[in-house]
Amino acid sequence: MIITKIETNLKRKLLLHKTENLNFSTTHGTIENQIISINSDFTFNKLLGFGGAFTESTGYALSTVNKVIYDNILDDYFSKDGLNYSLCRLPIGSCDFSLKSYSYSYKKDLSDFTIAEDKKYIIPTIKSAQKRNSNITFLASPWSPPAFMKNNNNLYNGGKLLNQYKKIWVEYLVKYIKSYLTEGINIDYMTIQNEPNASQAWESCIYTPEEESDLLKNYLFPIFQKNNINTKFLIWDHNKDSVLERTIDCLIKNGVLDFTSGIAFHWYTGSHFQNLSTINQLFPNKLLIHTEGCTGYSGFKPKDELSNAEMYASEIIGDFNNGVNGFIDWNMVLEYDGGPNHKGNYCNSPIMINKNKTGYIKTPSFYYITHFSKYIKPGAKRIHLNAFTDDILTIAFRNVDKSIIVILLNKNDFNIEYNLCYCNYIFHDNLDSHAIVTLKISNN
Helix, strand or coil, X not given: CEEEEXXXXXXXXXXXXXXXXXXXXXXXXXXXXXXXXXXXXXXXXXXXXXXXXXXXXXXXXXXXXXXXXXXXXXXXXXXXXXXXXXXXXXXXXXXXCXXXXXXXXXXXXXXXCCCCXXXXXXHHHHHHHHHHCCCCEEEEEECCCCHHHXXXXXXXXXXXXXXXXXXXXXXXXXXXXXXXXXXXXXXXXXXXXXXXXXXXCCECXXXXXXXXXHHHHHHHHHHHHHCCCCCEEEEEXXXXXXXXXXXXXXXXXCCCCCCCXXXXXXXXXXXXXXXXXXHHHHCCCCEEEEEECCCCCCCCXXXXXXXXHHHHHHHHXXXXXXXXXXXXXXXXXXXXXXXXXXXXXXXXXCXXXXXXXXXXXXXXXXXXXXXXXXXXXXXXXXXXXXXXXXXXXXXXXXXXXCCEEEEEEECCCCCEEEEEEECCEEEEEEECCCEEEEEEEECC
16 A cells, blocks of 8 residues: 655645555554554545635636636646636625626516626636536525515615515526526536525525425425426535534424435534534435635735634544534635625635736645545545544544545644554554645545
8 A cells, every 4th residue: 555645834835745555564463552553444525516606706817817827727726737626606696706786687577687797707718627627516596686686675684585576586596406406507506595584784595494494394495306407406505503403494394304415514603513424414415505605805814824724624633523524615716805795705616816917826725625525525435533633633534446545734843753554454654734635545
């Protein structure tokens, strides 16, 4: 067995530094301390993929640079030598990370329906990504129905979908799915509503568990079936602190267990890993997908970038250790100031275009995400891992090709020695402070 070690360590200026042809050197049994053991015979949740969101802001930011830079960024995200992204999110209509607010239709009969606005920046970017990876899985989320369908007659500030427009709203979504399909983009999954518990200054809409369940069970599911659309539905699509209660309310109390394929969630109110673990135990056949997360919101803060990167890695490790199947970041590319955003709700992204448009910056978060997304492939299954200390955050997967991927994260100010035990052999190494390491174990 051969080990390849990939390390990112900012203090040593190592970015995805690769050391190949390392060997297990000690027979297990001679060492009993500082053991991290893995067992690939015990498998758990299956990976659907890693990815980011094709927002209009990302598409626009990419349109402002020359073709060489544009191609390099798309390669960085979607090629096998880059992040190998394979699971991506789309906003249905405008969101805060759009150049302006818009809907696809403004008439009650939907006779003016068009995705022309998406064809400016979003769809061309998707097609460029598909040239690099033809097997991207797409998940779409609405931020708001058209204003005329809501009780506040506004895309912003929450509001609710009026009862008399439920059927028309779903027909609107059917048109969206079919329009994207004509562009060669199949929407595999859809969430009912982005952040249904938040009234935002940008595009938003409120749904109680009863309202979300009613729309899914009595409108979305039957109308999509009638139109031979195979898009699967995910509930919630909001923060983890309330994901367990919402899941039980919808799936059990409101009877949508048979109408939903899983639960989507965001990270903005903390980790709440136990909620994910409980959902996974209660509903082991339902997907759990992290659909949005970012750092530096309300202002780009480069001095916090190591902490931001460690937050990404900590969340990914904690999520997957508690049954999650997919991890989707927010905007893939933004301008230097964290925009454009038509409501001034700026944040950062793993890649930022520099101020004069002559290049781009890969933030530490980009490299930390790469430690997972490049090496853990769709279809991989998490395997059993037992660590001697909580000071190292750990996770392990077995890829379809039988290679084993182990991720080690040290967020502390001190180094930690460890002994990785696999198949009765030991690999001894030192994990530096504030470093992340990916170990790939293969038979050749």
